[in-house]
Amino acid sequence: MGILTNIELSGSNITLSEPTFLRLRDFIYQRTGIFFPDNKKYFLENRLYQRLKALNINDFETYVRKIQNGLMDSELQQLINQITINETFFFRNEAQLEALERHIFPELFRRARQRPGKSIRIWSAACSTGEEPYTLAILLQEKFRPLLTGIRVEILATDINSQVLQKARQGLYRDYAVRKIAPGLLQRYFQPQSTGYQIAPEIRQMVQFRQLNLMDRWNMQQIRGMDVIICANVLLYFDERSKRQVVNSLYDSLNPGGYLLLGYSESLYGVSHAFKPVHFTKTIVYKKECHYA
Numbered sequence: 001m002g003i004l005t006n007i008e009l010s011g012s013n014i015t016l017s018e019p020t021f022l023r024l025r026d027f028i029y030q031r032t033g034i035f036f037p038d039n040k041k042y043f044l045e046n047r048l049y050q051r052l053k054a055l056n057i058n059d060f061e062t063y064v065r066k067i068q069n070g071l072m073d074s075e076l077q078q079l080i081n082q083i084t085i086n087e088t089f090f091f092r093n094e095a096q097l098e099a100l101e102r103h104i105f106p107e108l109f110r111r112a113r114q115r116p117g118k119s120i121r122i123w124s125a126a127c128s129t130g131e132e133p134y135t136l137a138i139l140l141q142e143k144f145r146p147l148l149t150g151i152r153v154e155i156l157a158t159d160i161n162s163q164v165l166q167k168a169r170q171g172l173y174r175d176y177a178v179r180k181i182a183p184g185l186l187q188r189y190f191q192p193q194s195t196g197y198q199i200a201p202e203i204r205q206m207v208q209f210r211q212l213n214l215m216d217r218w219n220m221q222q223i224r225g226m227d228v229i230i231c232a233n234v235l236l237y238f239d240e241r242s243k244r245q246v247v248n249s250l251y252d253s254l255n256p257g258g259y260l261l262l263g264y265s266e267s268l269y270g271v272s273h274a275f276k277p278v279h280f281t282k283t284i285v286y287k288k289e290c291h292y293a
């Protein structure tokens with residue numbers, strides 16, 4: 001799509017001027033927390049050109065003015081769907097999954113047994129097309145199945161992009177997404193289809209998908225009582241201010257003793273001192289301290 005759009009863009013002479021780019025990036029930043037540095041102007045130009053075409057708008061100035069003035073409310077979601085980076089795949093972060101399997105999940109099952117509700121709550125907070133929360137569900141079924149009869153495990157999976165959530169709910173994946181899944185697991189937890197692999201119903205029913213903007217303070221406040229939050233490979237698109245806001249919200253959503261897990265190249269350095277870093281083999285996770293843990 002990139003190459004084609006570039007050709008069309010230069011041919012049609014529709015470009016994003018510097019002042020319009022600055023207004024557009026401010027608008028996106030205010031709504032989503034995603035910050036586009038100067039060198040990403042071409043990216044917005046390429047991705048949003050399709051929207052201009054679909055709306056029959058001939059220049060970026062008109063498009064940006066209309067969305068800024070609230071003249072195209074439904075366009076905001078389309079814009080967000082175009083500009084988010086949704087790269088993900090099953091079993092993406094091996095070291096983190098090992099820490100979950102060996103240390104974090106066993107601790108949570110022990111703790112859950114002593115709680116009245118006997119439940120464990122997990123949140124994949126930028127789940128994209130669903131590979132991350134489904135990976136967790138597969139790990140739980142594969143390694144903790146006997147414990148799942150006595151303890152209820154809920155996995156909430158959220159994203160700002162409505163299109164990826166639709167795909168996540170469908171649970172149909174192509175070869176690229178499943179490339180890191182061991183053949184035995186692929187056989188047990190997927191049904192082969194002519195167009196790819198369909199996630200098994202027992203895994204599908206463990207995950208609840210919901211649309212949520214991490215920058216939406218009010219809706220973030222509604223999420224409480226989480227034991228594990230994975231917020232991976234999303235904060236790297238945010239600036240310091242929005243990172244801090246999101247991490248503070250995630251802190252409030254965690255139970256005392258709960259864990260926050262970030263992406264492979266992400267850390268809370270300079271963002272929050274509220275968590276205790278816990279080191280496992282090749283990965284660091286962040287614990288919300290409690291008196292009894």
Ligand SMILES: C[S@@+](CC[C@H](N)C(=O)[O-])C[C@H]1O[C@@H](n2cnc3c(N)ncnc32)[C@H](O)[C@@H]1O
Nearest residue numbers: 032084087088126128160161213214232233234
């Ligand atoms: C690169 S994907 C990460 C997927 C998965 N967590 C992983 O690590 O494989 C980043 C996701 O963050 C989502 N995202 C970006 N800004 C967001 C926001 N403000 N609120 C919620 N999700 C957001 C995007 O839509 C995208 O699906």
